Amino acid sequence: MPERLDRGPGAAPWPAVSVVVATCDRPGLLERAVAGILTQDYPGPIECLVVYDHVAVRPFDTPRGPSRTVRFLSNAHRQGLPGGRNSGVDAASGELLAFCDDDDVWLAGKLRRQVEMLTDPAVGAVSCGLRLKGPGIDKERVLDRDRVTIDELLDDRVMEVHSSTMLVRREVWAAAGPVDEDIPGGYSEDYEWLLRVAAVTPIAVRREPLVMVNWHGGSFYFGRWATIVQAQRYLLGKHPELARSRTGMARIRGQIAFALASGNRRAEAVRELAAVVRLNPREKRVLATVPVIMGLVTGERVLRMAQKRGRGV
Template sequence: MPDTTVPDTAGGDTVPQTYPEISVVVATRDRPGLLERAVASILGQDYPGRIECIVVYDHVDVRELDVPAGPDRSLKLIANTHRQGLPGGRNSGVEAATGELLAFCDDDDIWLPTKLSRQAERLADPAIGAVSCGLRLRGPGIDKERVLDRDLVVLDELLADRVMEVHSSTMLVRRSTWAAAGEVDEDIPGGYSEDYEWLLRVSAHTPIAVVREALVVVDWHGGSFYFGRWATIVEAQRYLIDKHPELARSRAGMARLRGQIAFALASGHRRTEAVKELAAVVRLNPREKRVLVTVPVILGLMTGERVLRMAQKRGKGI
């Protein structure tokens, strides 16, 4: 690990300060231009320690990248040896990682130069095993910051709400946290909500510290990858509920998840099932906002795709 010297405030001498090596995993498939932009933002961090960027190609040919690494920076290109999909790609990357700290970046997102240094400061506290930061949503018609007004996120908060600001591209965790929480779940249908499912396990092990700055730019397309994949969303959310019985501790949180199921059922033209699911949502939380957006879809007044696009323009999802 690189050493720097800092003043010893007690005696005036200097003492060595070490910076843990950070491994950053970027799972990708076929977005070379966006990928090079993401990798450049990782290797361009002002963090004084070593940074290892591991790009994992998801069952496509490994391609060389024209991104300079620089001192104390390395770029490793590997193939996904796990199940095809984002969870398998991230797990393959961590297996190849050598760093004491682990981070993830989506291949279409950008890190501001101070991200890792600001987050590593928070991990100096041994009681903290993971740290997030704020983000900026940037895309067609939107440029919006999302920054939390608190310094910690705990499990009960994630049970009640997804907490969008705790995004996969914002996370920096100790390797011990990864070991305690376990790999990203490769069995979750379609990889949908894989990041949220993993965060539930992380927050059961450690509070997640928050740097109150927008240090990640998210290329906001609002999850359009899932347009039309309504059956997958239904299966994934039911899988999540079955795997995490602790979700039942929050009526609001359960209403949110079942509201998403009802919306996906309605969008997939499974209206009878959607009505039954929506009735359960109302019993859990009559104020759940997904009731209002699901009813027009059930009635055939709007499509689920149109509702989702309207939400995305406001920087939100369903």
């Protein structure tokens, strides 16, 4: 890891941060996300890279403070969010790398407070709390601990460690590798990448909500149940270490069972659900999946009910 980022007298300048915003171009939301990045109260330089995903690049003006730059790029990688993020990092020049979804907003103190945590040379990545805001929901999600480890991520997705909260040293990115562009549909690409990051360094947590997440849940994946099944099976194949956690395996296989049931593959869902019960009889997705298998409710309906509580399935 780099030398300690000391902020005392004679300290080196605050490190440059490159922030990647991958987008399909959502006017209004995108400009708001970029403005939140460029108006941070961070004393160091910030470079914002807006990566358009196989759509026309649309430069725009936005408020910005001193030592702020914005660049508009095309996704030179495979179409999708993973390729957009990788294209942005390819073009980035900063010592530190961060990401922001194009419909999320950083609060003004995010970068300063996270970089302060990197004064610990043992820390290579920092997350923070978030605030979910959307139709019918406005709630904070903040962890009660200062670190997230690989074992904790194997047990649980830890939704508070959101892609828009992450700040990493460039060498952590190099060691963990880029976002996986082969994962089907880009589903769970953030979790898959976090598993590799956490294998390199513990993820420090700033225990305050510094990112506003535009909560519309997983509606993008409604009806794409086969893609979810493929992606989660891909995840299990790529990360055999997931088998170290029975609760983690039950969670992922429970998601597979739910997607199978929602896609009317009920016989397969029953077999998958039996494996889930053997792994962890208390896995909550068992209760969510059984009514779908029985045809009492649709998977879309269950997912919408979960989203109203700020959760997924």
